Amino acid sequence: MFEKPVDDETALKLLERHHGEDLFRLVDANRKRLRPWMGWVETTREPADSDAFIRDALKGFAEGTCIHFGIWHRGKLAGVVGPHTIQAMNESAEIGYWIGREAEGHGILTRSCIAVIDYLVDIRGLNRIEARCAVSNHRSRRVMERLGMQHEGTLCQSVKLPHGFEDTRVYAVLAAEWRERRKRD
Amino acid sequence: MFEKPVDDETALKLLERHHGEDLFRLVDANRKRLRPWMGWVETTREPADSDAFIRDALKGFAEGTCIHFGIWHRGKLAGVVGPHTIQAMNESAEIGYWIGREAEGHGILTRSCIAVIDYLVDIRGLNRIEARCAVSNHRSRRVMERLGMQHEGTLCQSVKLPHGFEDTRVYAVLAAEWRERRKRD
Amino acid sequence: MFEKPVDDETALKLLERHHGEDLFRLVDANRKRLRPWMGWVETTREPADSDAFIRDALKGFAEGTCIHFGIWHRGKLAGVVGPHTIQAMNESAEIGYWIGREAEGHGILTRSCIAVIDYLVDIRGLNRIEARCAVSNHRSRRVMERLGMQHEGTLCQSVKLPHGFEDTRVYAVLAAEWRERRKRD
């Protein structure tokens, strides 16, 4: 409950304080997979770290600057999705997302992103939804392309990952395009 | 979305930052009705006050000490319900609730409280749900009795309202009782 | 000095920063006795913890939400007493108290509570003084009964102690009753 259905087996729920252990277990089980792309994996060492992340995420939610949803699949936390940066002044948001290995490969992440963009456009009234990925993060890139987001540019050496600097691809979709695309589908 | 259905026309949603204007309008339309029982009515003078209330409520949510849900009925905000005090250590919460005149009298508030108690017992794992009302607040008292909460005591002159001190009736239900009662229904 | 006499050998003093070591020693000497009823005993491991408690207590004092007095008996800290929750709006306070084994059994705690209630009623102008105890905490219950406080109700499983949930008895006395009672004595 207090959730948005994504498909028959999947739903989004705001990450809350009592989800800390679930979140830590998921991160812990996916360390190798996440480490190349996510700086915070290294500093997530125990459940208390995930709990602190959720508390800070909820404080940002209270300030109106971010929203982090858990992706629940078949009753288990499978990933995280949501806008980590909301610019109220520019009516825009940048979303991020990741999913554990177990739930990957069935379109769950893409459908979850659609649910989030629907929410940001329809309920929050935002005008522009942006997302970024390192050029060699092909999985992430495919999600943005499936969402129909436009590639707007590639920012040279704009992220430092464990293996060194990488270029970042910037994608975006506008509210008007999103609604148009939805009609077509 | 991100809501819990209460009945065909009603759902609960966490009060978020973009609900400030809706909340102010509802309070403003029910001032006379709420003022005798709610100290905060006097200091809610403009939408910014309701926005500040929601921001503080979300900060409490981030800290794990309270949750405030809006009651949405036929697409409009009709009331507020939720635990204003959560004692993690004692696995207990005290809930509060109010509803505007327009939506009153159809069991909406009682059903909303049931949804909240279900959430606190089933999802949050709390053991004891408490509620209080001034002795002369008969509407509030009837809600607790309909919920099957037990009257545990009456606290003498424990609240100061615009018309003077009043006794408070304390009601509570335990998780085990709540589940038992649900089975019977 | 800066104290209120309780009897020839006893006085109350606001707990100040330089009392941290005294407080820790007292807690440390009474661990077994306090642990069943006081959640904070477990987390009081060194003098710095008692110092932190006093600093926070003084911050609450600055905010007007609590006052913690030390009970000094024959020149030694023997216990703590005072309102841990003051509701200015409702002109009420809930007091707590405990005393070490050494000073127990001579009415010191009861007389100290009387001094505190006198202060809250006469100087602070409060209308209602409340106190609570777990049902099996017979010593605490006897203090409230000696103070002439009324038993107003028993809150089912409202506190979680090391041995499990327990019911709490709520006692209170109103300013008018307190003054009346004082005249009779």
Next chain:
Amino acid sequence: MFEKPVDDETALKLLERHHGEDLFRLVDANRKRLRPWMGWVETTREPADSDAFIRDALKGFAEGTCIHFGIWHRGKLAGVVGPHTIQAMNESAEIGYWIGREAEGHGILTRSCIAVIDYLVDIRGLNRIEARCAVSNHRSRRVMERLGMQHEGTLCQSVKLPHGFEDTRVYAVLAAEWRERRKRD
């Protein structure tokens, strides 16, 4: 109660939240007299300002950096005295003081300062008590001289008052001197 007697008609009490109105009235009645020496008089415009001063003073008390006592004379607040700066590391404090016109001229302020220095030396264990006054503030200077404090130097143009820069005289007494002096008296 919770006070230290100064003489038969005078006592010191820690300034608490419920003293705000008393303090404001005293400042307000002594504006002309205080303004030349006290920068904060200009910004004390309503009871809320005095209340804010007390709240901040109590926060400093919680941090261990200052203590502000009210001087109560014949049941009325007559002045303020206490260390506004405590340097725990150097075991020293700088005290300040002022008294309203009504209570002036009977040695009340000097006796109150003695009570404060006794407290700082005997109870707090400080080694050095310092005080300062602008050179033209003859009343303040006489208090320090009556206390037997030594004049240690004059700091050129070290304070800016409404009438311009003024030199400041620094006085101090050490704990050993204070105890010695007490024996002689």
Next chain:
Amino acid sequence: MFEKPVDDETALKLLERHHGEDLFRLVDANRKRLRPWMGWVETTREPADSDAFIRDALKGFAEGTCIHFGIWHRGKLAGVVGPHTIQAMNESAEIGYWIGREAEGHGILTRSCIAVIDYLVDIRGLNRIEARCAVSNHRSRRVMERLGMQHEGTLCQSVKLPHGFEDTRVYAVLAAEWRERRKRD
């Protein structure tokens, strides 16, 4: 002093607390010119607002997230330049800049940006310097092009200005490119 020369008549100085009045006067004299591109112009109504901006800018400087330099030309504050966002993790910064009408058109702003990028690359060791401008802000765009920054993409409707949404052009230069370019000049 404590400045970096830009040319014979121009130097950069960290904006400090005593520059508040100078900054306000400059903003006030350039309102019409700045308003279309700078959201903060509307909320800069008095010197206190510029002072608050500087205090916050210095707090960001203390946290290592931004640096705001004043451009001093012929002894007067003429503009502001510096990184408003520093990402230590990614060794990158995004710079912003503006100059008043009086000092415009002599290459002062471009030379000031060069001095800032030199500082960020040589002293701070950053790897990537980014800048952005609304597509219709031709003056700003020319500055980036004169600096030899590469156009990496255009972000659709990514800024909301008084006249509506506008696309933003993203430019950047890497440390290696910057040093190479310097050698050639």
Next chain:
Amino acid sequence: MFEKPVDDETALKLLERHHGEDLFRLVDANRKRLRPWMGWVETTREPADSDAFIRDALKGFAEGTCIHFGIWHRGKLAGVVGPHTIQAMNESAEIGYWIGREAEGHGILTRSCIAVIDYLVDIRGLNRIEARCAVSNHRSRRVMERLGMQHEGTLCQSVKLPHGFEDTRVYAVLAAEWRERRKRD
């Protein structure tokens, strides 16, 4: 750059976040020399401590209460100088300073202090510059005397150092005297 030249081989620069390692190395190499006079040496155990010091110093800079400059000599950090206490209301500041053994004995520290006092008097418009030293700290005392500061008094046992209490000599110079003295030189 962003520096003020002191002599051909020396310059002052505001201590910034990226100087933390340099500062720690300097303190670490001068522990024995500094420990008798500086309480903070004992608690500076790793580079993170120096970094925290700089962050706090910059926060004070943002609040307008202090400025800490590094003394750079032949390209290396050699010491620290600046006002650790600025009293805007009294238009006065108290400066502190220390230099490592390597750079000592060539007048560098005195010339750096002159540069700082010039800045405080000419740019900040302060009226009084004060400095203090323990009586047995002869090196520090000679610096103040070379600066032409007046000895205004000696504060008895006003500092507690590792070897015990010590008297402090207070020195000061007024803006008018400073300018006069500069003309004569």
